[in-house]
Amino acid sequence: MTRVCVLGAGYMGSAITFPLSDNGVGIHLWGTWLDDWILDACRHGKHPKLRKSIPENVSLFYSDKLEEAIEDAECLIIAVASEGFVSVFQRALDAMKRSFPLFCLTKGFVPVSGEVNRISEVARRMFHERFPGEDFRWVSVGGPVKAVELSNRVPTSTMFGMNSSAMTPLMRLFPTDYYFVSCCDDVCGVELCSAFKNVYAIGLGIYDGLYGGGREKYFHNLKSILFNQSVREMALLIERAGGRRETVFDLSGIGDLYVTSGSGRNRRFGEYLGKQYVPNDAYRLMYEDGEIAEGYHAVHHGMKFINTLENSLIEELPLFEMLYRIIAQNRNVEDELRRFLKGLGMQ
């Protein structure tokens, strides 16, 4: 039996065990030091976030059992929050006796000593410090996947961006009759879509806050401008960063933006902004509710990242700039929307 080790027992790490388990894969689910209570709950009944029992052939490993969890796995699946990525991945590298193929469900950017980097780039450097000269085999997992739905076996499509054909044989572990896997070789595109779609989903949420609740039905043309402009900007941005436009025009980009802007935490954060909440207040309100609006961080990191690419690039991303001004600079939402639209009119 093939064995895999999943790092992180939150929403996504636990949800991915469902298709793997349905394929007869043996699963070691390792919880970080923040997840021990989740494993406790799982042992005595249900996963507290997914609200259901996890599959029977999943073995649980507490945070102090990382070495055992990894030992006989064929590959690692990293599913921790982006803030925890560096420390968890370092511990995992330290615990490895040999190198592993890596699948990454973590989304967003990783700040390392003030600089903002793509996760795969950070991981590659760390990997080569531990295993100099060895092949870095990596898949970034993107696309429209709500974890609870995946664990309910709702039909779900996902995009695997892989850096090496050496990963191909492992692909067989994932697809089921409800989990559809498309593959491409654009790691950069898949990874950046995952981060930036959270920012743009805030924009659609702002629309909901401004025009939702009855008035919405009179402003569809405007909503479509925001959705379409999000896709345009993601395509431009990702192309300049070395990824491919086509990646944006598929599951990782359009598909994921569609699902993220239709519901979820980033959309909700935007809705608060549309209702004139101060960004920090809106963030805190949700945080106290146990919800992290990832797009709030991604807009700060995203701006740093954009500035590393090209100084004037931001001028070609007026919607991103609008969101940055609203979220990071506390500007007035309606003024900024007007300003953005005025710019469109002058194109």
Add this chain to the structure above:
Amino acid sequence: MTRVCVLGAGYMGSAITFPLSDNGVGIHLWGTWLDDWILDACRHGKHPKLRKSIPENVSLFYSDKLEEAIEDAECLIIAVASEGFVSVFQRALDAMKRSFPLFCLTKGFVPVSGEVNRISEVARRMFHERFPGEDFRWVSVGGPVKAVELSNRVPTSTMFGMNSSAMTPLMRLFPTDYYFVSCCDDVCGVELCSAFKNVYAIGLGIYDGLYGGGREKYFHNLKSILFNQSVREMALLIERAGGRRETVFDLSGIGDLYVTSGSGRNRRFGEYLGKQYVPNDAYRLMYEDGEIAEGYHAVHHGMKFINTLENSLIEELPLFEMLYRIIAQNRNVEDELRRFLKGLGMQ
């Protein structure tokens, strides 16, 4: 003062007079023989569909005054329903003393003697019979525009696909600070997006019928599959028909599909199907309500069109095929959705 003549006084023909009028353009609005009652209503108060007065500098021309309406115009804007296109355009050609640049807001396919054709192709043939050897100057107007919103001056983006740079000087007539015009030279792509997005919007409507009303929040992954697959298939289809994929990935495709699947007649038709109405009954029900589900016709015409391109192309369009089987062949909605998803799983 520049003068234009708009053919058709329905939703779109009347709505386009708002930005034109705001730009100081003189407008002759000609109503077809089906529109005389609309002109009567406009003369005595409000446009009965837009529910507001039309701009003051619009002159109204009844159906028997076509020659006068056209005479001193710089260009014609065709905005009749697709079923009326051939007869109206023939009358207009007969009434022309010289050739005109043409803007076309009519969407969909035109069946001529059993064959299904793109509107611009039919128009080109008819034009050259009347004006042999003269330049056929044509713009297909696409993108996410709800007419009532445009007449409310809600921010609106649109895509003009033009066949000739001779049209460029006329572009100045349209853009305002709420009507944003993007241009491309892909007439075929813009035109086919307008037709096919109505078909795919039915698919999203079916989703709403099956999973709406509370259950919806548990099936976002599936909804995103349908949206993304619609874009994938439109891109493939339009590329094979001689258009460009990039056209699908912008306002004409993604933007218009987003707005059309979010609300409107085709989405509503799909919702009925999702609730197990027989397609013909659903169509009739809406028809009696004064609403035409254009996608119902477009799925029939679309299949004919696809078959003219390549015999086996339909095999690469499983979502279109699903919709055809449901709408044209009365197959069971849930069976067909399962069949479609099973196919995705085997890719």
